[in-house]
Amino acid sequence: MYTLYYGKGGASMAIHAALKEIGVPYELVEVDLEGGQQRSPEYLRLNPDGRVPTMVVEGKPLREAAGLMMILADRHPDSGLAPQSGTLAHAEWTELMMWMVYNLAVPFREWFYPSDIGCSKDQPAVMDALRKKIETGFSALDARLSAGGPYLLGEQFSGADLMLTMYMRWSRNMPRPATEWPALKKYADMMRARPSWRHVNEVEALTGW
Ligand SMILES: N[C@@H](CCC(=O)N[C@@H](CS)C(=O)NCC(=O)O)C(=O)O
Structure with a gap:
């Protein structure tokens, strides 16, 4: 349990x-x-x-x-939730999970809690830099999904998709929400319909x- x-x-x-x-x-x-x-x-x-x-x-x-x-x-x-351990697909999954931590989870944390890095939401240069980093992450994943979806690993759903759906949801009140990228929008619609979600x-x- x-x-x-x-x-x-x-x-x-x-x-x-x-x-x-x-x-x-x-x-x-x-x-x-x-x-x-x-x-x-x-x-x-x-x-x-x-x-x-x-x-x-x-x-x-x-x-x-x-x-x-x-x-x-x-x-x-x-x-x-992940491809079989020890396979190349699992290695790709691990890489993707870590990539999303550094390129989305960390800047999102700082976007919502800029005091973590000694800053405040009143500092436009800081907030712009964080926003840009998040948007760069979304652009890369939009390109990845356009090149081969419907999931991040292609045909195979994984826990990485639950992570990305969560990160995307956090952007809903940002200047450019994730759903403004065409492949991410399609992906969000699919993931939002998933029973677990x-x-x-x-x-x-x-x-x-
Ligand atoms: N690196 C942590 C970050 C977790 C995190 O920032 N959680 C937020 C909610 S999304 C939180 O607990 N905020 C309350 C706080 O920091 O006071 C993780 O990915 O689990």
């Missing part, structure tokens, strides 16, 4: 959807991010960064969304995407 500590629409979303894809039993615990529950002493004991997600695996609290996706893929090799939206009571 896994326990997922999640915040509505947060970096826990892809992991929530992955648990649903796998079909294992899991417990959900909501962390009230707006109320600051992530900084409570109890939560900091589970996740010293004070962020979501945290997933408790066999009693061990683990963090970092991309890492958790890799852990779930490894523990559930038949789930379809719809389930997460329902359970987390999300609106707007």
Whole structure:
């Protein structure tokens, strides 16, 4: 049994959807991010960064969304979250997961929390640079999907698609949302219809995407 500590629409979303894809039993615990529950002493004991997600695996609290996706893929090799371990396709998946961490997850974190890098949202040069980095990431993935979709790995769905769908959702109120790239728009429409994604939206009571 896994326990997922999640915040509505947060970096826990892809992991929530992955648990649903796998079909294992899991417990959900909501962390009230707006109320600051992530900084409570109890939560900091589970996740010293004070962020979501945290997933408790066999009693061990683990963090970092991309890492958790890799852990779930490894523990559930038949789930379809990753190609078979040891294959070239799996190597490509690992590369893609890490590429998205550095090119999307990190600038997104800084876009939403510029204080992490000692800045504020009132610094247009900083915010423009972060936005540009995110948009460059989306452009590269739009080109990748145009060249060979419908999923990031071509014909094969994987947990990387849940990660990208989550990152894309975060851009919905940005100056250029991910859905403004044609291949990403088509991809978003496909992924938003996926039962696991719809389930997460329902359970987390999300609106707007
Ligand atoms: N690198 C972490 C980042 C997680 C993260 O930034 N989570 C946000 C929600 S999307 C959070 O917990 N924010 C609350 C805070 O930082 O106070 C991951 O990918 O898991």
